[in-house]
Amino acid sequence: MRDTIQTRRRTGIGASIAVALLGLCLAPASTASTAGTTAAATTTAAAGDRGTGWVRSTLARMTLEEKVGQLFMTQAYGETADTQAPADVALNQSTYGVDNGAELIERYKLGGVIYFAWSNNVNNPDQIAGLSNGMQDAALDQKRKIPALVAADQEGGIVARVGPPATELPGNMALGATRSTEDAQTAAAISGTELEALGINWNFAPVADVNVNPANPVIGVRSFSSDPTLAADMTAAQVRGYQDTAGIAAAAKHFPGHGDTATDSHTGIPIIDHTREEWETIDKPPFQAAIDQGIRAIMTAHIVVPSLDPSGDPATLSKPIMTGILRQEMGYDGVVITDSLAMQGVRDKYGDERVPVLALKAGVDMLLMPPKFDLAYNAVLDAVKSGELTEKRINTSVKRILRLKWDLGLVKDPYVDVSDVPSVVGTPEHKAAAQELTDHSTTLVKNDGDLLPLAPEDGQSVLVTGGGIAGTTAKVADKIEQRGASADVLDTGTNPNEAQINAAVAAAQTHDVTVVVSYRAWQGSYAGQRELVRRLTATGKPVIAVAVRDPYDIAYYPEVPAYLATYSWTGVSLESAVKVLYG
Incomplete structure (x- = not known):
C-alpha cells in the first residue's frame, strides 16, 4: 500500500x-x-x-463485465483494503x-x-x-x-x-x-x-x-x-x-x-x-x-x-x-x-x-x-x-x-x-472557523423575562436534565462548569417515565436554574420529554430548553420560558449553546 x-x-x-x-x-x-x-x-x-x-x-x-462493474458502488468491511x-x-x-x-x-x-x-x-x-x-x-x-x-x-x-x-x-x-x-x-x-x-x-x-x-x-x-x-x-x-x-x-x-x-x-x-x-x-x-x-x-x-x-x-x-x-x-x-x-x-x-x-x-x-x-x-x-x-x-x-x-x-x-x-x-x-460558523447558527427562539444570559459569578446552581445522544447532558454540564458555574446532571433519557420525571422535578426544586436537553420531543416515541418540560416549568423555577436536533420541539411545550435550538449534538453545537446560556 x-x-x-x-x-x-x-x-x-x-x-x-x-x-x-x-x-x-x-x-x-x-x-x-x-x-x-x-x-x-x-x-x-x-x-x-x-x-x-x-x-x-x-x-x-x-x-461487458468490466463495464457493469463500473456501475456499482458498495462498502467493504475493514480498516485496510487488504x-x-x-x-x-x-x-x-x-x-x-x-x-x-x-x-x-x-x-x-x-x-x-x-x-x-x-x-x-x-x-x-x-x-x-x-x-x-x-x-x-x-x-x-x-x-x-x-x-x-x-x-x-x-x-x-x-x-x-x-x-x-x-x-x-x-x-x-x-x-x-x-x-x-x-x-x-x-x-x-x-x-x-x-x-x-x-x-x-x-x-x-x-x-x-x-x-x-x-x-x-x-x-x-x-x-x-x-x-x-x-x-x-x-x-x-x-x-x-x-x-x-x-x-x-x-x-x-x-x-x-x-x-x-x-x-x-x-x-x-x-x-x-x-x-x-x-x-x-x-x-x-x-x-x-x-x-x-x-x-x-x-x-x-x-x-x-x-x-x-x-x-x-x-x-x-x-x-x-x-x-x-x-x-x-x-x-x-x-x-x-x-x-x-x-x-x-x-x-x-x-x-x-x-x-x-x-x-x-x-x-x-x-x-x-x-x-x-x-x-x-x-x-x-x-x-x-x-x-x-x-x-x-x-x-x-x-x-x-x-x-x-x-x-x-x-x-x-x-x-x-x-x-x-x-x-x-x-x-x-479549521476548528476555529467551524466554531465561528456554529456560533452564527445557534438560535435563541424564546427568552421570556430576559432569563438569558445567566451569570456564572452569581453562584447559581444549575441542573442539567433531559436526554440526548452520546452523553449530551454530561457534556453540557461540563461546558457550564468550565465557565465557573456549578452544574449537576440527572439524565432522564429521550422518553422519561413517571419516576424519572418526578426525580427531575424534585432535583429542580433544589437548584436555581434547570437546563433541559430536548431531543425530537415531537415524535410520539419520545413524548415523555414533553411532560418532563411541562412539569419542570410548572415548578416556577427558571427553565431553559435546549433542542439538540429538530427545532420543532417547542411546539409541544410552548410554556417553557427560554428555548434555544442547536440543530445538532456535536461538540461545536453544544459549545455554542453554552455560549448563549452565559452570553
Whole structure:
C-alpha cells in the first residue's frame, strides 16, 4: 500500500485553503460563484480533448463485465483494503464471498467504494487515508487501471461519517438559520478539503430537499430550509465549496425531493402528494440551482410522486422522472447515483433482482449498495445478454462515470499523502472557523423575562436534565462548569417515565436554574420529554430548553420560558449553546 506517495493536490494545501476561506469571508457569494465557475470552465476546456480521448479509448478496451462493474458502488468491511482481521473477513465473506476490499474490486471491477463507521472504515484520519490508497492500489492493479471513486456521507451536523479529530461542522438547517451563503460555502470548503486529504473524492452532499413537513422522520435538520429560494441558494453555495474550492465531487440529494414525507424511505415507500405546480415551486429549485452551478452528481430518492409519474414506481426506477424531467427538462447530463438499494422504499414493489435493471432503464448511472450484490451484478449482465438492456445503454453510463474520474484528476493521480493529513484534517484554523460558523447558527427562539444570559459569578446552581445522544447532558454540564458555574446532571433519557420525571422535578426544586436537553420531543416515541418540560416549568423555577436536533420541539411545550435550538449534538453545537446560556 502506498502510504506516503506525493500527490497532485497536497503541496501547500494548508495555505491554499486559508486563502480560499479568507476570500469566502470577504467576497460576496456572487463573486465566489463567478470565480469558481470560470476556473472550472477553463480547467475543463483545457483538459477536454485529453479526457474525451481517455474515456473513449478506455471504454473501447473494456469487457461487458468490466463495464457493469463500473456501475456499482458498495462498502467493504475493514480498516485496510487488504484486511485479514477475522471479523471483517467474516463480514466480507458473508456479503460478497471475498476476504476484503481489494478482492472485492478484483472480483467485480467496482466503480467505487463508500465508507461507514459500521463497516470499520473511518477510525482515524491516517487510517482512512491509507485505506483510500489501498483501494486505489487495488483498482489500478486491474487490467484497465481505472481509479476508484471513494465516497462518504459527510453532510455536517448529525450526519458525518468521518468524526473527530476531523473538523465538526454545522449541518444544513443550522447553516440555513444563518441565511449566509458565505457560511454555507465555507463549511463545504473545509469539509471537502479534509475529505480530499483522506482520499475521499466524492461527498454525498449537499442535501437539497426542502423540508416543508416538520414531522419528516428522515430529513429534518439535514435540509437547509422550508424556503425553496433559501435552500436553492445554500445548495449552490455548497456545490461551490465542495467542487470549486476543495476539488471533490458533490452530489445533490434526494431527487426529486424528499422534504415533504412522513415516512422514512429506509423502512417504507413515502408518497409525495405535491401537484406538478407545487413540485416546480417547492422541490425543484435547489436541484436546478445545483445543476446550474455545475454539480457533478445527483442522488435519487426512493419516493413515489404521482404527479410526476402516475405509475406508482419509486423515483429511482422512474424513467419519466430520471430521464424525462431530470435529464431532458432540467438539462442534467452528469452522473446519477441511486440512494442505497438496501432501503425498503426501493425494494418493495419489484424485488432485489429487478431493481438494478429498472434503475438503469430509468436513466440512473450508478447503483449504490445493493443488498444482494452478486444477484444485482448478474441481473444487469443477464439483462444485457437478453436484450432488455443494450450495451449502448451501459456504455452511456460508463462514459459518464469515467468522465467524472477524469475530471476529478484521479486518472492522473488518485493517491493522497498520508504524511500531509495532520496539516489538513482537524487543524486549529479549521476548528476555529467551524466554531465561528456554529456560533452564527445557534438560535435563541424564546427568552421570556430576559432569563438569558445567566451569570456564572452569581453562584447559581444549575441542573442539567433531559436526554440526548452520546452523553449530551454530561457534556453540557461540563461546558457550564468550565465557565465557573456549578452544574449537576440527572439524565432522564429521550422518553422519561413517571419516576424519572418526578426525580427531575424534585432535583429542580433544589437548584436555581434547570437546563433541559430536548431531543425530537415531537415524535410520539419520545413524548415523555414533553411532560418532563411541562412539569419542570410548572415548578416556577427558571427553565431553559435546549433542542439538540429538530427545532420543532417547542411546539409541544410552548410554556417553557427560554428555548434555544442547536440543530445538532456535536461538540461545536453544544459549545455554542453554552455560549448563549452565559452570553
